[in-house]
Amino acid sequence: MAHSEEVIIEAGHGAKNYWRDLWKNRELLLILSRRDLSVRYKQTVVGAGWAVIRPFATMLVMVFVFDKVAKFKGDEGIPYPLMVLAGITIWNFFSTTFTQISHSILLNSNLVTKTYFPRLIMPLSSVVVGFVDFIISIVLYVLIAIWYQHFPSWQLLLFPAFVLLTLAASLAFGLFFAVMNVRFRDIAQLIPFIVQIGFYACPIAYSSSMVEANQGAWWYDLYYLNPMVSIIDGFKWCLLGDGAFFKVSSLYSTIGFTVAVLGISIYYFRKEENSFVDYI
Amino acid sequence: MEVIVAEDISKKYIIDHQKKARKNYTLRDTFSEKFKHFFGKGEEDEVEHEEFWALRDVNFSVNQGDRVGIIGHNGAGKSTLLKILSKITEPTNGRVTIKGRVASLLEVGTGFHPELTGRENIFLNGAILGMKRHEIKAAFDSIVDFAGVDKFLDTPVKRYSSGMYVRLGFAISAHLSPEILIIDEVLAVGDADFQKKCLGKMRDVSESGRTILFVSHNLAAVQSLCNRAFYFEHGRLKLQGDTTHVVNNYLSHVAKTTLEHTWETPEEGPGTDEVRFRSIRVKPTYASGKLYIDVTTPIKVHIEFWNMAERADLNLSLHLYAFTGECIFNVGTTSQSFDKGLVSATLDIPGNFLNDGSYVISVMVVKDTSTVLYQLSEAVSFEVEDHREGVTWYGKWPGYVRPQFNFQISQSEVLV
Numbered sequence: 001m002a003h004s005e006e007v008i009i010e011a012g013h014g015a016k017n018y019w020r021d022l023w024k025n026r027e028l029l030l031i032l033s034r035r036d037l038s039v040r041y042k043q044t045v046v047g048a049g050w051a052v053i054r055p056f057a058t059m060l061v062m063v064f065v066f067d068k069v070a071k072f073k074g075d076e077g078i079p080y081p082l083m084v085l086a087g088i089t090i091w092n093f094f095s096t097t098f099t100q101i102s103h104s105i106l107l108n109s110n111l112v113t114k115t116y117f118p119r120l121i122m123p124l125s126s127v128v129v130g131f132v133d134f135i136i137s138i139v140l141y142v143l144i145a146i147w148y149q150h151f152p153s154w155q156l157l158l159f160p161a162f163v164l165l166t167l168a169a170s171l172a173f174g175l176f177f178a179v180m181n182v183r184f185r186d187i188a189q190l191i192p193f194i195v196q197i198g199f200y201a202c203p204i205a206y207s208s209s210m211v212e213a214n215q216g217a218w219w220y221d222l223y224y225l226n227p228m229v230s231i232i233d234g235f236k237w238c239l240l241g242d243g244a245f246f247k248v249s250s251l252y253s254t255i256g257f258t259v260a261v262l263g264i265s266i267y268y269f270r271k272e273e274n275s276f277v278d279y280i
Numbered sequence: 281m282e283v284i285v286a287e288d289i290s291k292k293y294i295i296d297h298q299k300k301a302r303k304n305y306t307l308r309d310t311f312s313e314k315f316k317h318f319f320g321k322g323e324e325d326e327v328e329h330e331e332f333w334a335l336r337d338v339n340f341s342v343n344q345g346d347r348v349g350i351i352g353h354n355g356a357g358k359s360t361l362l363k364i365l366s367k368i369t370e371p372t373n374g375r376v377t378i379k380g381r382v383a384s385l386l387e388v389g390t391g392f393h394p395e396l397t398g399r400e401n402i403f404l405n406g407a408i409l410g411m412k413r414h415e416i417k418a419a420f421d422s423i424v425d426f427a428g429v430d431k432f433l434d435t436p437v438k439r440y441s442s443g444m445y446v447r448l449g450f451a452i453s454a455h456l457s458p459e460i461l462i463i464d465e466v467l468a469v470g471d472a473d474f475q476k477k478c479l480g481k482m483r484d485v486s487e488s489g490r491t492i493l494f495v496s497h498n499l500a501a502v503q504s505l506c507n508r509a510f511y512f513e514h515g516r517l518k519l520q521g522d523t524t525h526v527v528n529n530y531l532s533h534v535a536k537t538t539l540e541h542t543w544e545t546p547e548e549g550p551g552t553d554e555v556r557f558r559s560i561r562v563k564p565t566y567a568s569g570k571l572y573i574d575v576t577t578p579i580k581v582h583i584e585f586w587n588m589a590e591r592a593d594l595n596l597s598l599h600l601y602a603f604t605g606e607c608i609f610n611v612g613t614t615s616q617s618f619d620k621g622l623v624s625a626t627l628d629i630p631g632n633f634l635n636d637g638s639y640v641i642s643v644m645v646v647k648d649t650s651t652v653l654y655q656l657s658e659a660v661s662f663e664v665e666d667h668r669e670g671v672t673w674y675g676k677w678p679g680y681v682r683p684q685f686n687f688q689i690s691q692s693e694v695l696v
Binding site: 005008011031038108 | 293363364365366367368369370371372373374375376377378379380381382384386387390391393395396400403404407408409412413436
């Protein structure tokens, strides 16, 4: 019998063939993604329609509260509902993938304790759910944009770059939380809270131009410390065009920060993944 | 050819004593812990980190085509070993070299999702077990056929009966074609019919020259399937070698038995002013080469007691209880008149009478066939192990006793 492979098992050895193993298991990654997708809206009546209803309803509430009641001033020449919807779309993408990634190890604990494969497959496969919801709500955005007769210009070319950056950010924070979540179940309580706060701390229902009016305020720099601020501003700018406020300079530090955190998170994840089974 | 070589593998776990069974601490615990240390408090309720070696310096090698049974108590390190061999957890020290594709079955239907249909779960579980998509496709019809679920292929598995669920899970794993198969206690689940299927499949696998590692508490199955056995105790590989030899050794060590009790003088012996026990002994007549009691072993029970009264009409009554408390039988001697002094009695329990299980004996001395003078409760205990010959079924044999009554079968008429 031909022996296809020789495997050596010892402490710390897993690292050597990790990325090769990850590539070998790409079929598993796909099938886990498909599982998450097909389970997502099982036994619901509306099904994937929820991916439309949620952002649309949120948009209506935001329009009512901030545009009609509080009379926020949006950016010149941009319909307020459209701006809110662009923000909600990218924020939902971030928060869904971030949440899914953070829970991915715990949700698959039966696999962790019974089989071996590179554990990164679990967070990576969990991204797909948020991505599909994102695509659906982009369709919604396009319909509303047509309704308002407001079309994007050349900035649209940067759309994939911002999607990628959002993905990188959700992985960067999600992987870290996923590892912590295995040991500390507090994380599961913390995540919805972070998502809720993030919704208001980020320029979703308002424009950063309103923040710009407060230069010099003690919280101004704090505001821009949040990496999601420039990602969301950038995404809105890329869909809404030049009229949307976007401080390009803030993006550079965000990119640097995101890449650095992503690197640290992957390192941390790799370091801890072999002990998941002992703590889960 | 050696396909698995394990050199000095050890696995250490840290157990926190203060927090006993709590594995998942909360952040607060960690912080408050740090806090206490910071302020120099908490010395008295310091957490005791005790090292626990689930495996310690284990060395072995397995040749191609070996069928290795792994036996030992719960917590002896068997499952930890399988987890290391399956790469689920890393050893703390040592290394294992494995040549060939490994499939681990630590559970039937790993990763089945209740919301997904049988069809979807076949692909999901297959992928989790390491099968390629085209391999699953090729085996698909055969899997469905083996599991007998063709009518329910498009039903979510949450609607499956537990039997169907297990059959589907096993059918998928039975179609793996690894060079090395690692199985943990698969036989513990499912009905007799399913267990038979499992064992049959495992025999097929081993006959095709593949290597099997099989953890089980079912010693009869291990003896029938495996040519070698590993006996683990407290994380160490205590004995390895020929299956019969290892199983023999294991059973003679593990049987939770107190085969005899002796008291030197009447003052020490349990009893009353009228009677005091001197000894009670269980004497099995072992078959050659065996060191443990199995269902075929005849047993003698010897009892001695001192009669302290000048003259008394006495008889003995003996109860044999199953470990779970049911009385299997109660036998008594005839009543006789005895002078002051030592009285002895012997009971014969034939082989092929008791079923496998744990048993406890109580004895009472009765005066004038009506008054209980003293009862020696749960004086001795012993275990009867299973033994099968000429069968291919290893499920639990039902009943408290397993007598071999004369039961004839013959063909009375031939239909042409």
